[in-house]
Amino acid sequence: MAEVERESMEYDVVIVGAGPAGLSAAIRLKQIDPDLSVVVLEKGSEVGAHILSGAVLDPVGLNKLIPDWKEKGAPLNTPVEEDNFFVLSETGHTALPHWPMPRFMSNHGNYIVSMANVCRWMAEQAEELGVEIFPGMSCSEIVWDGDRVAGVVAGEFGKEADGTPGPGYEPGMELRGKYVFLAEGVRGSLSKVVMEKFNLSEGHDPQKFGLGMKEIWEIDPAKHKAGTVTHTMGWPLGSNAGGGSFIYHLENNQVFVGFVVHLNYKNPYLFPYMEFQRFKHHPVVAELLEGGKRVAYGARAISEGGWQSIPKVCFPGGALLGCSAGLVNVPRIKGNHNAMLSGIAAAEAAAAAIKAGREGDELTEYEADLRSGPIADDLKKVRNVKPIWSKWGMLASTVLGGFDMWTNDLFGFSVFGTLHHDKTDAASTGLAKDYQPIDYPKPDGKLSFDRLTNVSFSFTNHEESQPCHLRLKDPSVPIAVNLPKYAEPAQRYCPAGVYEVLEGEDGPRFQINFQNCVHCKTCDIKDPSQNITWTTPQGGDGPNYPNM
Template structure:
């Protein structure tokens, strides 16, 4: 006996876009622009899993306005929240007690932040959402896309998540099955390590022949500092302490707005030592004089964390599949040395929109958008990524000191010789999960306790991220084999999930009577960073979408 199929409501659109971030909203706006220019009607739906547009957006962010200039040339007149141009650009190497400034004069031109703006990317997305809605785009916040609709070998839309499921999978009062949103084309703009993108990449072999995608975890706090410590328009990046030479990463500090400072820390997730805690390393960073002197006496306003795609040029998968395409960080267009991806995300959304509009105009539907792949390969996005393609592999292979120097040389060669590199195009090798080594090879790290003024614990941090999930719902973090989790993740790798998670989701709890360790998942703490899906050494944890509207509610991030 089989369960009866779920009867779902269905809505038809020309285009369905999953994700209300820079890529998805840019695609929607560009589609409407093209339709208006041609005097045509085009129905577009944007699904956003956050409770509102911008709720789950987390970035530094220093934005290169290149794509925005193309999409909405009069963005300043229309009130786009890009009010803080970069005035000062600083790069420092930190030691345990001091720092050395590197003259940016010797950096490749592509590393300059001149002409860029310090922003809240969440607020930029809120503004883009307003522009899209004013043009007639239908935006549905609080509606995660839980699965794709596949018929006749093509994607024909998505299914939203069910509402009102109890933890055991039963139906609570007010249960509503998810809806089908069908479209001639479906654009996936979920951001880094999106659950549907992951499924589609595997189903259609989009990464065959490519290097594995690489990731970092970005942690960020928003502070309001004392006026005498605020330097409007100042951008500072650092590398070095507290990370050792074999662990990639660095920090950013951006001054903008009303005495606001964005302080963040990125750790490359290909680190080997399972005792490393990116969250604790971030807290340690803030005790360095170069950072502490700015933050002391200030107030921490918000906190969040998010995975960042770092594979670059050689890890970008095939972009089109039957019935749709990957755009933005679902495919991975971040320029790692610049710590920028929003401009590339927006441009790929625009390129996909142009390909979709042409296809619909030609009477096509549900086929493969080969034109989008070609447009990307001929675009400034591909050139942007190709110029820095070896920065990440060189860093990973040679460590921070030598790797950064070789990366600088490589970028200069690409700049001076039209994309030529003495290193060719290097590979990444292992996935980030495969990079983790057994715990017995390393010494445990004893991190200092937080002081509650400059450094903090995870739970107080999650509190100010405004994270909330309905507790009586199925756990959205799926462990495939709980026995493997104990036998390997804990007993071989020392239980790194309790350390790589920046939100206290995972705990290994010892029973005082039996001495047995039990894996506990505090799913309500999840800030949707996806690190567990990436870094679990056995790829035994699968991140799926929780009930709509759940997760963080970032303000000003």
């Protein structure tokens, strides 16, 4: 195929991703200098279409960015009124008291929000300041100027299934910037390229991940308690995997019901989606949901490595922001505040550099701020909780992790020092011969649902004639390697039913139903052979989340 000729546009700063990190950066840049040209490129059909988060929002980032957010009508409508933490057995539960937990674990002063709606509101604030925002614009590749990131290619449409240009082919544009911010969220495809090119993870632990699945329910008003936050751990995962749940009561008799499975689980027969469905049949949850109806579903990977796993965040020509850098505080189950703070810090570094006549270099000031400022304060004191859980299990993490957080909070040190993550989640997958298949109850269609039915509630759509955006490095691996060694876990770890092993006349074959993909990136993370690469489909495709 001949080299594609593209038009190009020049900006001061190009931002990939209209999530909390990217939008915070855009707003802060224009606050500092209204004459800066700033563009935000979003692969979803609209801002918020691909945003999925719990979410209980710590407003510290928003307070710093837009102090008068209340007067400006930010959709933070439900302050947390009640905070519960339960350890579940199969039929009962034990409530953990609040007093043993450090102060920063309290949700007092936080808000139950739809981050999709918060981002829609932030986009309005950005556009009022003169930021250009283009939804439906997937960024498919990096534009290089030597060894410097100089921009991105966005808006390529109309390729045939084999990758060749179709009759309506549009080559997209090069959007070039003095600096390029990658705020793609967890396991972003361009971030992955840049991290490998510049070896940004050298000297840092491997990133760890969880799979978060979420449903929105409308429940009986008599059972609804706006502002109630409940977290659980224990059943149904037990010793099979780390993880837990969240149940958040927001406005309009709606409840966010979510379930997180740590992706370092060993048993390849584990089926995270079915663990979520089984969880809803626990008496505490079933009683709440009975008589209600599920109105939306989605799934997303979560970065869980914490402080030890944050890569170098600046590179020649740009920076990693938010979940592209892995800034989630795992025990607090929060990352949006750090995403906003990272956007603010990157924006301030870039604005100062441009004012000084610089471009295309490394924003080392941003790196320094992240390593020593409020994000560091938030993440360093909880850095051992996830490694303790990974090494010694849930109970040890609760007791020893809690003790470690207290010493960090009160005295600024840890008796454990800094514990480390020793391998990737893909490498944690065990061999099928060492485990037994797990028998999951069939969904009842009232509280629990099959995957394909639930995926329809993510409002996902992909143009079927385009190339499959889930690339196999070696098409033979799923059947020749993953099936005999690991019982091909892609059939189970994908929360959208994208991957199937079908029996045919010539034996089993691997099928990819990319139209179902909700862009969670789990396959890119958990495939034990690291044979699947998630890339962006054409712009606007994927889920269309309402108020996730």
